[in-house]
Amino acid sequence: MRLFELDPDEVRRAIASVTARNTALPPRQAGIDAGADAAERFARAVWSSLAEPGDGTAGFLLSALGASVSLRALVEKWSADRICREVRSTDRGGEGEADGLDEEIRKAQARWMPRLDSVAALAAVRLAAHNRATLIIPGDPGWPARLDDLGLHAPLALWVRGDVTRLREADRSISLVGARAATGYGEHVTVEAASALVGRGFAIVSGAAYGIDGAAHRAALAAQGTTIAFLAGGVDRPYPSGHDALIGRIVEFGAVLSEVSCGGSPTKWRFLHRKSK
Numbered sequence: 576m577r578l579f580e581l582d583p584d585e586v587r588r589a590i591a592s593v594t595a596r597n598t599a600l601p602p603r604q605a606g607i608d609a610g611a612d613a614a615e616r617f618a619r620a621v622w623s624s625l626a627e628p629g630d631g632t633a634g635f636l637l638s639a640l641g642a643s644v645s646l647r648a649l650v651e652k653w654s655a656d657r658i659c660r661e662v663r664s665t666d667r668g669g670e671g672e673a674d675g676l677d678e679e680i681r682k683a684q685a686r687w688m689p690r691l692d693s694v695a696a697l698a699a700v701r702l703a704a705h706n707r708a709t710l711i712i713p714g715d716p717g718w719p720a721r722l723d724d725l726g727l728h729a730p731l732a733l734w735v736r737g738d739v740t741r742l743r744e745a746d747r748s749i750s751l752v753g754a755r756a757a758t759g760y761g762e763h764v765t766v767e768a769a770s771a772l773v774g775r776g777f778a779i780v781s782g783a784a785y786g787i788d789g790a791a792h793r794a795a796l797a798a799q800g801t802t803i804a805f806l807a808g809g810v811d812r813p814y815p816s817g818h819d820a821l822i823g824r825i826v827e828f829g830a831v832l833s834e835v836s837c838g839g840s841p842t843k844w845r846f847l848h849r850k851s852k
Contacts, residue, residue: 581693587613589697590620592704595717595739611643618642619712619732620703621696624836625649625687626731632683634727635676639665642712642731649691655680695838702837706811709735711742719745730834736810737830741778744801748778753787761787766794773800780805783818783825792825802829808841809833 590613619642626633636645639662648658659676703710711717712732717739722729735742749772751765769779769791779795781788783804795802804825808814810833813822825831833839 586617589700590616593710595709614643618646620700620710621646623732625690628834629728631727632679699836699838708810709739717742721746734810734833735830737826741801741830744778748780750780751791752781755784755786757786762790765790769794770798773798783822796824804831806833809835809837809839811837814841
């Protein structure tokens with residue numbers, strides 16, 4: 576598949592640079608060749624910049640048609656009616672989930688189309704490679720299975736800095752988040768809780784913010800446990816900047832994640848949505 580009129584070999588090379596070795600699909604495995612796998616991964620990478628985290632319409636479309644076909648529908652400017660016909664021809668279209676989809680697709684196209692940019696899409700992947708980030712998608716060995724509980728609002732892809740294998744520990748994790756302007760007592764309780772949970776084999780997940788988040792990460796690191804930071808912007812943009820060193824330590828001993836492609840800015844909506852996970 577030729578995406579955005581980009582050279583397929585160029586796309587494959589770019590995607591290979593952000594694909595973990597243990598997630599790359601061997602040629603012809605399960606009847607899917609390496610080119611198709613690269614196209615699907617690249618499409619997921621593009622969708623991470625097209626759709627905001629938690630976009631249920633994007634989640635439904637990708638679950639019904641796949642990322643590549645869904646992206647082609649935008650590139651080729653399919654009408655909402657045509658997209659709905661394609662969805663209704665799949666298994667998902669017969670479950671009643673496609674009811675009212677026409678209007679949802681029209682609204683979503685208005686959100687997605689202004690962000691459709693081939694140069695920016697490829698540049699984001701290359702920026703991720705430059706920052707040693709890895710792209711993982713649903714079905715990969717490192718994908719945190721508990722995210723699937725979010726259904727259509729689950730991440731379309733994840734960008735990771737750090738040890739991807741650490742994400743396996745996310746299935747036994749606890750999120751500790753709280754106020755940025757935390758009291759000394761609040762941070763003390765957080766440190767005690769995080770240390771005790773690490774001692775019981777739990778990974779600590781938080782948002783790398785000031786206050787409670789930072790205390791939770793530091794306590795997990797001090798206890799030599801696994802900690803995972805979920806950022807509201809791209810993993811190439813440590814935020815807040817005052818936690819640059821802390822985020823660097825999390826990259827070294829845990830993992831830093833984002834649903835947003837590299838170059839993406841943290842925004843108010845993304846902060847709120849990240850906390851909801």
